[in-house]
């Protein structure tokens with residue numbers, strides 16, 4: 001097609017030995033993966049937060065999403081949660097509602113660090129469980145004393161941060177979506193964890209400061225594994241049609257199509273990707289990933305759209321042109337399309353809009369640097385082949 005693909009027909013003809021890079025990447029993945037006790041600690045924390053919410057608002061639920069659900073969490077990652085309650089709809093947590101404030105109070109009295117953001121469209125409650133260091137305010141009882149004496153509660157696992165939102169959104173759906181994708185092939189999660197860590201090390205993971213969110217890098221890796229690498233490592237789960245009797249709740253949400261194929265047994269059996277299996281190891285995949293975004297993907301004209309066949313559209317087709325950025329039709333925020341990554345469900349949302357010009361240039365420069373480094377540590381495959389013997 002017009003969009004370059006990477007694989008057997010690639011531009012470089014000297015096969016490289018990626019063993020060293022693979023070993024290095026696997027060590028990085030291992031070192032950033034949360035240990036089993038961290039995972040169980042977070043489950044305990046989630047259960048106890050749910051209890052507190054339930055006591056405050058009977059019948060309420062706490063819905064986890066983000067990396068906790070997708071499996072892309074790194075060590076010490078925040079917990080992304082949604083406080084939900086059906087009977088209070090349609091305006092359950094408007095700014096007049098005092099539930100976020102009262103909930104904040106519940107965590108404050110347990111010694112949590114608490115920050116309630118109310119200038120956002122929907123309030124966000126940021127909390128952090130108490131750390132082990134003795135109370136910094138002299139004379140005040142430690143959080144532990146308060147818990148034991150006033151509340152009859154056990155101490156909390158230390159220093160776990162949670163963001164609690166007050167409105168259910170497509171983030172829940174896309175987290176389960178990527179969890180399903182990550183069950184297709186372990187290399188997806190490994191690539192995501194490596195790229196996330198690389199982006200943090202190279203200071204390319206600050207959506208508030210002109211670069212890309214982790215979620216944006218997940219979209220880039222998904223596009224690469226679905227559409228770029230040959231043979232593909234992931235099937236396109238959104239292109240497999242639903243059965244006729246699929247309930248509406250699996251098809252549409254908030255006016256967007258949210259259908260994707262969810263039968264994990266069919267996914268793991270490999271029947272969705274007939275033909276030769278891609279056996280590339282992590283090191284080579286990372287090389288091809290950085291190489292693709294350095295040389296094949298056209299940042300100026302193209303949009304990553306993992307839902308579509310081929311996974312790429314032109315900005316023109318979507319009306320995502322930089323001209324619109326300068327017109328600035330909304331007063332609240334500017335839409336930017338310098339790096340265009342279409343959300344798989346909320347297709348009007350550019351996940352890359354946090355990137356400014358300097359951010360995009362730095363991301364591309366760092367990708368080029370990463371590819372060069374991998375090339376340097378990956379020596380050509382040893383002789384034996386007629387080409388090298390000649």
Ligand code: CTP
Nearest residue numbers: 066067072074077171172174175213214215351
């Ligand atoms: N999300 C989204 N749209 C965005 C950014 C995020 O829907 N533009 C949702 C996704 O469901 C994502 C979750 O918010 O899984 C958390 O996003 P992010 O913080 O970028 O990813 P994490 O995996 O939590 O990464 P990190 O460890 O860097 O916090």
Ligand code: MG
Nearest residue numbers: 066067078080
């Ligand atoms: Mg996060």
